[in-house]
Amino acid sequence: MTGRRELVRMAVAGGVATLTLARSERHNSLVPELLDDLLGHLGAIEGDDRVRAVVLAAEGRSFSTGGDVRAFHDQPAAALHGYACDLVGKLNRTILALMDLPQPVIARLQGPVTGGSLGLVLAADLVAAVPSAFIAPYYASVGFAPDGGWTAILPERVGVQRAREIQLLNRHVDAAEAHALGLVTEVVPADRLDARIAEWLAVLGGHVGSGMAAAKRRLMPDWRRAAYAAGLEAERRAFVAQVTRPEVRGGMARFLDRRAAG
Template identity: 35%
Template sequence: MTDAPVLIDRLADSTGAVAIVTLNRPDRRNALTVDLKEALVAALAEVAGDESVRAVVLAGSGPAFCVGQDLGEHAAALDADATTAFDTVAAHYAPIVTSLATMPKPVVAAVNGTCVGAGLGFALACDLRVFAAGTTLGTAFSAIGLTCDSGLAGTLPRAVGEAKARELVLLGRNFTPEEAVGWGISGEIVPAEEVLAAATKIATRLAAGPTLAYAESKRLLASGIDRPLADTLAAEGDAQARCGRTQDHAGAVRAFLDRDRPTFSGR
């Protein structure tokens, strides 16, 4: 296997391509160094801009998904200049999470093992998740005297409610996939050896679907909770009109009337 910090694999069939973006520091449980973060920013930009890619899987190599920031590198950055040690939040973490959350195609997190700190933020920024049974999840920040990054201050309370989010962040206790699903962090739970296959199966199904409509839905859902109802209704109307002008919509209506299965091309 290549020693590149991030790998991109494309699986293509007649319905379009699925890109698998893999964090590739298995010996360090995919702890995030500057090299890995920069490579991930670039990889996500590449698959987001590739029109042949219709769905994305975010995975981790080895036994962990991502344990968050590489603390050895972080300690060195603090020693060098504590005033710049956190520039990485704006330079790397924010672009990564923004790309995952706003990419105009579905993203599935294949959480194959330990997923804490920024790793949890990345997983929650994805649209769907598959968890390995027995995986350790956690916020982790308070244990090292820090607060949230990677969007967790927004995605976690949206998923589990404000009270539970406060508990998970302030107490910093780890939790299981079963607890996560019970609290509202949606996700399928499968044996560890089946995580990537299960996530890829979901992504392949999504890649065959109406990707333009998925993109509109992601935008609507991202702001729908915080927006006044009148604004949401107006945004839905605009989005429906855009979808209604696509070949995908017209073809699906014809297929429905002909009692046939629709084929979506992303146009």
């Protein structure tokens, strides 16, 4: 992290580690450096008995808009394959690291969650979202293959047909629907978001840490984790194979033009 701005900040207070995505000028979109920072903090938390719960939060209007399309587009053709391998590989490691934490993880969604950043939400134990938050894929419109658990984890949560419909129609899933689908624990007014998370943390703080860890472990048996890891690796391979296709370069350019136009 030396020599550059830290893209994920960590603060520990009262037994709670708060990890804040801090690339708000780019809607906290994912780049390798951000995931490096997040993985580093997760490694420190895992072995710290003082941390009893983790809150994953973000600055700005968006929780995270997934992989930075501009960063992909600006890669030289010869570097794109390696960049995609690096980014999606680190995203997969981050998702699994979040799932592996013995401490409960709360995701704080103050805004949209798109693309591969859904994996950070799928890895959380509890999710609080404001009413204006939504989840959306954007893969088909850009030309990317899905990553971040959109095919490896989401179908198990919401059903294959629902996952197919959302991705092929590039449909926005609003906070209320995400709650109905079980992807969000509770939809909370923006002015109550932090208070609600504090209430959850108070409940968690009254529990026995090893008991919570045992519950998490039994809910993530070896066979399920192995299935998730294999599915995420299959996503990585498919993403890398797809991203270098000529039509994807055009899809990225059109996506960026639409965003620039407003």
